[in-house]
Amino acid sequence: MKASKASAFLQNMNVGQEQAAPSSVPTDPASSKDRRPATRQGLKHIGGYLDRDTVEKVAVLRARLGLDNSELITLAINELHGKQKAKRAFSDQ
Numbered sequence: 890m891k892a893s894k895a896s897a898f899l900q901n902m903n904v905g906q907e908q909a910a911p912s913s914v915p916t917d918p919a920s921s922k923d924r925r926p927a928t929r930q931g932l933k934h935i936g937g938y939l940d941r942d943t944v945e946k947v948a949v950l951r952a953r954l955g956l957d958n959s960e961l962i963t964l965a966i967n968e969l970h971g972k973q974k975a976k977r978a979f980s981d982q
Contacts (some may be wrong), residue, residue: 895941902948
């Protein structure tokens with residue numbers, strides 16, 4: 890039963906993305922060029938296999954923060970890196 894609720898939730902998340910863009914998201918192509926590169930040249934793809942609970946968390950965070958997968962992963966890595974850097978500065982690791 891829980892798996893069906895999770896899959897229904899994820900399907901509903903995709904339905905919202907297929908509809909017209911919300912007014913808070915810029916639709917001007919010039920403004921989106923400022924946010925990310927037009928090509929993937931020079932970028933490295935990092936992927937992973939995630940369980941359903943983690944995929945659901947990613948979907949919720951994407952919706953709440955208004956970020957795409959790449960931006961969300963970058964944010965998470967930067968926060969984790971900062972925490973590890975602080976641990977090393979204040980401990981013997």
